[in-house]
Amino acid sequence: MPSGSPASGAGRVIAGRYVLLRRLGGGGMGHVWLAHDQRLACEVALKEIVFGDPAEPGQDRDARVARARAEARHAAGLRGHPHVVTVHDVLEHDGLPWIVMEYVAGAVDLRDLLARRGRLAPAECARIGLAVLDALTAGHERGVMHRDVKPANILLAPDRAGAPYGRVLLTDYGISVQPDTGETRYTLASALIGTVGYLAPERAAGGPATPAADLFSLGCTLYHAVEGRAPFARASPLASVAAVVTEEPRPPLRAGALEPVLRGLLVKDPGLRASARDTEAELARIVTPQSETYPRAQPEFGSRPPWETAPHPPAPVGTCVPSPVPTRRRRRPHALRAVLAGGLGLLLTLGGTWYALAGREPGVPGAALPYGEAVGLAEPLAEGDCVRAEWPGGTRFAGPPRLSRDPACTGRAPDGQVVALPASASAGEARERGPALCEERTRELRGRLADVRTVAVVPAPDGFEAAGRRTACLVLGAHGPLYGPVGDRRRPGTAFADPATMQRRDCLDVRSGREARLVSCAGEHDEQVLGFVRLGGDVTLAEARSVADAACAREVPPRDYGFDPSVHTAGSWAGQGAWKSGTHAVVCTVKRRNGGTMEGAEP
Structure with a gap:
């Protein structure tokens, strides 16, 4: 049966062994399927060659089949490399090759x-x-x-x-x-490869x-x-x-x-x-930047970083794990070895997460504080608490911040907010897993805001119970205050104290050129936030308010988000906070050209 026909879908058995479960994706060469290996009782990925035209010239058809075999040969030669998808096998079915590959769960x-x-x-x-x-x-x-x-x-x-x-x-x-091997170059005459x-x-x-x-x-x-x-x-x-x-x-x-x-x-x-x-x-x-640029927690603020002791659990049941294959591996430069060995620690750095391990050793005065003497809080943080942060020496993210709570978020402009409180079974587990959990819990929110970082405030060894066995995940302004609640803690109808808390896909009710309120996108609204752009350091706030619309139209065009350019145009919001911090970040929006309201049916 020809590959790519309707019968090649889910439920089909390939080579008497692999049951196709569902399509994972596809490209110019074929479809990739999730399949069940009946022999080993595990899941694999199968790449199927697809010919869009059954009458495709034989020469082109042969070239594509040869390319599939070449793919398997080349990728198999890199088997065992940690950053290449493993190829297990290449097989023939109905006269065409199928490539059996590692299934990467959750990818x-x-x-x-x-x-x-x-x-x-x-x-x-x-x-x-x-x-x-x-x-x-x-x-x-x-x-x-x-x-x-x-x-x-x-x-x-x-x-x-x-x-x-x-x-x-x-x-x-x-x-x-x-x-250099004389191998045929599989370039179709009709297209660039x-x-x-x-x-x-x-x-x-x-x-x-x-x-x-x-x-x-x-x-x-x-x-x-x-x-x-x-x-x-x-x-x-x-x-x-x-x-x-x-x-x-x-x-x-x-x-x-x-x-x-x-x-x-x-x-x-x-x-x-x-x-x-x-x-x-x-x-x-x-x-892995130098300490003067992005400082890491100093030893006196906590124990070893979590990536030094993180456990490696066994592979999940049902996952095919290839047998070790002797391979000749090149020697990586020292810098790369150090970076790859970082594992979880790298993820914390790259995601913007910084964690405050502020506890002290048992028996030291102040150890009963939930997060230690450096953080200074006598009571545990609660989800939704706004916080003020003071940094050692005045340098942001240089060491653990000394925090003060504002549960109602009614005080002067807060630096950030507690957005998650993942629990741990022990103080050691909190130190090992808390920062990664905070990075995961705050990832989506950080992607919706213009200029924020995460701080994971881990319980002190003697303060673990006092902290409720929870790590506090804070989202803080990267260069200055956030000026108000973030995420789902913002109430509809609330006016934005500063554009710093506007998030992607927020819908705005614009009362005047200087005031906007958060409203539901399901009803009438005047603008919707699409993204952000940074203006040059020499642009004043007054100048920004006159040039930001054009910058947003150029860098965050509404048409890229599905809005009809004949009906919609770019808008922008620039606030004092971004100019005080020096980030010069502008919020880019979309609005109707005729000044009318936008409804919930927009893209």
Whole structure:
């Protein structure tokens, strides 16, 4: 039965062994299915070759079948690499190959994550880039070019300690090639092999696949992740190809420390492009920054960080785990070994999480305080409490903050709020797992706000019971106060004290040019928040209020969110808080061109 026919769906048995359960995704080469291996009683992923046209010329059909076999051979050669999806086998069924691969439970590809959550923080992008670069370099050392590095081919999944998105995997070697072996290059006559917008200029011009070309694609991918769109995305594929070859990428606005890496990778001339070694060193410095830039908790504030002692639970029942395969592994530079060994600790850094292990040793005065003497609270924090934070030496996030509570959130502008209180079975478990739990519990909220970080306030050893056996997860303004409640703690109808607490997809009732209230998106509203943009450091607040609409129309265009540009236009909100903190962050909205209200049926 031909692959891709209606009978090739769920319930079909492949090669007498694999029962197709449901489709996981697909691409230009075929569908990927979740399947049950009846022999080993576990789940695997199967890649099915699909021919859109049964009358496809035999030469093209043979080329695609050969490409599938090549994918299995190339990926199998990287079996055992921690950042490559494992290929178990390639088999024939109905005359066509199927590739049996590792099923990565709980995985989401980077493209979908960006669509759901919006752009990522520079440190998070650097951590992902470091893992993908490691996979690419391992392939390059074997002579294998990936040729299609893009967000859709990067999977993020929970790691063995359960940290969300902690595992990074490069997948889909279906168009890879070994140029020095005389192997046939499976390039269809009708199309470029690769994805428009992520191709290197020399590849778009018909040049050969090289390691430098993969690095350019990695640069495009990281640019997309940190900026929210690809650097050469245009209205049509042809325009995108032309932009890759002839235009410079749009200057990044949100990349921060990642900007030099992007600049080095996106050089047009492959001979002048940044090398893998230099890129690896730069990414490692971002992920594990020097203490003066992003200080970690000092020893006197707590015990060993959780990634030094985090347990590694056995694989879940029903998961196929490949047998160890002897592989010749390249020696990673010291910086990369240190970063990869960080595991859970990296996730805390890249997600914006900073944790305050402020407890003291048993028997020391003040140890009975819930979070220790440094934090200073005599009572445990409750969910929804607003807090004021004072930092040692006046430097934000340098050591544990000394906190004061404002349960009603009615005092002067709070620095942040308690948004979650995950429980632990012991003080040791709280120290090991509390920061990761806070990173997970606050991830979605942080993705909806413009400029926040998380602090996990872990109970002191002798204050564990007094803290209710719970770690307090705070969301704090990264550079200044938050000016009010966040998340679901905001009451409809409440006026925003500052745009700092506006969140993506908030709907606004605009009473005047300077006042907006939070309202339900199901009813009438004047504007909806789409995202954020940062203006230059030399722009004053008064100037921002006159130029922000144009900046939002350029960087966060409503049409990208499904709004008809003939009916809708971009709006913006700029507040004093962003200018006092120096972030110059502007909230970008969408509104009707005629000034009318928007209804719940909008995109």
